[in-house]
Amino acid sequence: MSHYRKTADLPEAIPVFPLPGGLLFPRCELPLNIFEPRYLNMFDDAMRGHRLIGMIQSLGGARERPDIARVGCAGRITSYAETDDGRYLVTLTGICRFAVKQELAVTTPYRQVSPGWDAFAADLYPASEDGLPDRSELILSLRTYAATHGLQADWGAVEDAPMETLVDALAAGCPFPAPEKQALLEAVSLADRARTLIALMAMSASGGHDGPLQ
Numbered sequence: 303m304s305h306y307r308k309t310a311d312l313p314e315a316i317p318v319f320p321l322p323g324g325l326l327f328p329r330c331e332l333p334l335n336i337f338e339p340r341y342l343n344m345f346d347d348a349m350r351g352h353r354l355i356g357m358i359q360s361l362g363g364a365r366e367r368p369d370i371a372r373v374g375c376a377g378r379i380t381s382y383a384e385t386d387d388g389r390y391l392v393t394l395t396g397i398c399r400f401a402v403k404q405e406l407a408v409t410t411p412y413r414q415v416s417p418g419w420d421a422f423a424a425d426l427y428p429a430s431e432d433g434l435p436d437r438s439e440l441i442l443s444l445r446t447y448a449a450t451h452g453l454q455a456d457w458g459a460v461e462d463a464p465m466e467t468l469v470d471a472l473a474a475g476c477p478f479p480a481p482e483k484q485a486l487l488e489a490v491s492l493a494d495r496a497r498t499l500i501a502l503m504a505m506s507a508s509g510g511h512d513g514p515l516q
Contacts, residue, residue: 306397306426309419313352316376317344317414320360320368325487326375327470328396328425336390340411345390353379355394359480373488375399398425429466433493447503469496478502
């Protein structure tokens with residue numbers, strides 16, 4: 303987004319929304335249905351400030367304060383609506399991944415961290431397609447994965463989607479376990495993510511993981 307041209311444009315502290323399996327990638331959109339009071343508070347505060355929320359996987363532990371992954375992705379609130387029953391329907395658009403440098407001691411009901419942006423500075427620019435596997439290789443893996451799990455797909459959209467969009471949508475949507483999800487998020491390049499995704503779909507198709515696409 304034009305708001306952010308370098309990592310120095312990004313804030314030194316951000317609120318985080320721990321969510322199991324909740325992956326956000328740069329330039330992708332993530333719709334959320336917010337109803338817990340602490341997260342309603344978080345989105346209220348974000349809307350009054352920099353409008354950035356750090357999506358990060360929760361990894362178990364206490365429900366009220368789960369362990370969180372070491373890397374997440376910040377998204378900007380790009381759509382916001384309030385329902386009659388007080389929920390927020392929001393869309394985050396991914397901006398840049400971050401490493402958790404430290405969790406901050408705060409008085410807010412939601413958690414905040416000091417993010418390290420520099421390792422992911424390339425997220426602020428269109429992803430390089432250098433080294434990407436052929437689309438045909440990715441589609442073959444997806445067809446095998448879908449057939450194994452009895453899934454349907456819009457194959458026309460799969461054929462036509464930009465590779466970054468396709469790879470990231472599959473990485474976010476396939477119900478891999480949390481460590482595998484995290485490996486996809488932390489993959490350095492789009493090519494690395496695509497190859498990791500192909501490997502995970504092959505493992506799942508051979509009986510390693512089960513579950514429908516979300």
